[in-house]
Amino acid sequence: MLFPSEYLLAGIIAILAGLDRTAAMQFMVSRPIVAAPLTGLVLGNPIVGLHVGILIELLWLGRLPVGAAIPPDDTQIAVGGTALAIIIGQGTGYVGLPMILLCLLVAMPLGKAGQFFDRLARKGNALILEKAEIAVLSGRGASVECWHLLGVVLFAAASLITYLVIVSVGTAIVLHLAPILMPLVSEASLWVQLAFPLVGAALVIGTINVSRSIVLFSASFMAVFLLLWYQ
Amino acid sequence: MLSRSVLARIFMRSFLLQASWNFERMQSLGVLYILAPALRVLYRGEALTRAYQRHLSYFNTHPYMASPILGMTLALEEERSRNETDGTVDVEEFKSMIMAPYAAMGDAFFWGGIRPFAACVAIFIALQGALWAPVVFLVLFNLPHLCIRIGGLVGGYKHGIRATQVIQKFHLPDLAIRCKEGTILFLGGLCAYLVFQCLRSEEVWRGWGLMAIPLVILLGWFGRKGISNLILILLSSGILLLLIRSLAD
Numbered sequence: 165m166l167f168p169s170e171y172l173l174a175g176i177i178a179i180l181a182g183l184d185r186t187a188a189m190q191f192m193v194s195r196p197i198v199a200a201p202l203t204g205l206v207l208g209n210p211i212v213g214l215h216v217g218i219l220i221e222l223l224w225l226g227r228l229p230v231g232a233a234i235p236p237d238d239t240q241i242a243v244g245g246t247a248l249a250i251i252i253g254q255g256t257g258y259v260g261l262p263m264i265l266l267c268l269l270v271a272m273p274l275g276k277a278g279q280f281f282d283r284l285a286r287k288g289n290a291l292i293l294e295k296a297e298i299a300v301l302s303g304r305g306a307s308v309e310c311w312h313l314l315g316v317v318l319f320a321a322a323s324l325i326t327y328l329v330i331v332s333v334g335t336a337i338v339l340h341l342a343p344i345l346m347p348l349v350s351e352a353s354l355w356v357q358l359a360f361p362l363v364g365a366a367l368v369i370g371t372i373n374v375s376r377s378i379v380l381f382s383a384s385f386m387a388v389f390l391l392l393w394y395q
Numbered sequence: 396m397l398s399r400s401v402l403a404r405i406f407m408r409s410f411l412l413q414a415s416w417n418f419e420r421m422q423s424l425g426v427l428y429i430l431a432p433a434l435r436v437l438y439r440g441e442a443l444t445r446a447y448q449r450h451l452s453y454f455n456t457h458p459y460m461a462s463p464i465l466g467m468t469l470a471l472e473e474e475r476s477r478n479e480t481d482g483t484v485d486v487e488e489f490k491s492m493i494m495a496p497y498a499a500m501g502d503a504f505f506w507g508g509i510r511p512f513a514a515c516v517a518i519f520i521a522l523q524g525a526l527w528a529p530v531v532f533l534v535l536f537n538l539p540h541l542c543i544r545i546g547g548l549v550g551g552y553k554h555g556i557r558a559t560q561v562i563q564k565f566h567l568p569d570l571a572i573r574c575k576e577g578t579i580l581f582l583g584g585l586c587a588y589l590v591f592q593c594l595r596s597e598e599v600w601r602g603w604g605l606m607a608i609p610l611v612i613l614l615g616w617f618g619r620k621g622i623s624n625l626i627l628i629l630l631s632s633g634i635l636l637l638l639i640r641s642l643a644d
Contacts, residue, residue, distance in 0.1 A: 190540075195510075197528070214524075214528070217529070221518060223624055225578075230506065286417050289424075293419060296415075296451070312411070313414060313428075351640075351643065358589055361586050362631075364582075366611045366618055367624045369579065369612070373507070
């Protein structure tokens with residue numbers, strides 16, 4: 165049932181994408197629209213990854229990493245959710261949209277752990293800062309650079325642990341719930357899928373600093389919807 | 396004058412600005428890590444230790460907008476090392492003065508403007524099943540990102556604090572507003588397309604789709620009241636599952 169090597173492969177993506185989130189590069193490989201298809205590609209099913217990426221990206225489109233705020237770890241949710249959907253799907257035969265939705269609904273609350281571990285890493289970095297200050301005062305300036313790079317290790321550890329929480333607890337929950345919930349999720353899958361963009365759009369409209377945001381959204385929605393309806 | 400190789404090292408190091416981000420002084424150690432190769436060229440002995448200490452002070456700005464700030468800081472440090480400062484611009488004072496407005500500009504433009512806009516375009520392409528959609532996102536987002544990183548560092552170092560006027564000319568806050576408007580328009584179209592597809596697949600009268608607009612406004616109101624979208628999605632999924640189950644019974 166479990167495939168350690170595949171979980172390990174996804175774990176490497178989890179670390180790399182997790183580092184891109186804050187500590188290194190920030191090319192936005194960490195965004196769900198990139199991280200999830202990348203995980204899918206590594207696990208041999210990029211379409212599932214793309215599907216997960218679309219849903220999670222739409223849901224958290226409006227969350228901004230501003231100042232000291234730590235947003236929900238949508239990166240690990242995307243990577244972990246994709247890994248769960250593909251790996252458990254291979255083992256159990258539950259595939260398609262219902263399986264993706266079930267895995268995401270399980271992975272999303274578990275992703276809250278990411279905020280906790282991220283905060284721990286940042287607190288650990290405060291200790292690194294203290295050590296670096298001592299090094300500067302004692303004339304060992306060169307070691308400051310090593311202390312700084314140690315922060316990368318802490319952020320990588322936070323990402324990996326979050327991923328492991330999502331896939332380990334998530335696997336147990338999905339394996340337990342899938343036989344019970346799958347028929348119901350299958351029936352409601354298109355409606356539940358629709359909830360993701362609507363909730364995501366609502367948050368963007370509610371929080372974006374643009375006057376007339378509701379008017380713009382409504383006008384665009386009506387124009388496209390009516391066009392599709394009457395074509 | 397700093398050599399190209401030193402500037403190249405500083406540029407590469409700028410990608411690790413936030414590696415030791417902490418709640419106490421945020422990016423301070425990252426700034427020192429980036430500037431260290433230049434400081435070692437400009438100062439020796441006690442002066443180098445003082446320069447290191449100078450850059451361990453509190454610093455926090457948008458990670459991409461740090462590049463122009465650090466470029467200008469390098470120019471100031473160079474002047475200082477040659478004792479050419481006229482006494483009007485202090486390095487620490489300059490950094491602390493400029494980091495907040497640049498953070499606001501970067502947050503609005505990159506996080507609030509370009510990123511959601513690029514994501515919307517990529518999602519629109521991804522909905523057609525195109526696996527290259529993530530590449531579109533990365534290209535759209537990273538073009539302005541890398542321009543500000545490279546141009547900001549080099550321009551900041553070359554022009555010193557006059558580079559602030561160059562950055563002002565880009566009108567980033569106005570561009571951010573245009574991007575946000577584009578994002579909302581894209582989102583409206585995207586939601587309409589998804590609602591229509593769902594109604595067609597479920598064979599439900601299409602007119603019900605227009606109810607999505609008040610629903611989104613209501614959900615947005617909940618969001619403004621502080622209810623997270625995690626709670627909103629879990630609640631709405633739960634309600635939908637119960638509703639479908641009761642209809643099936």
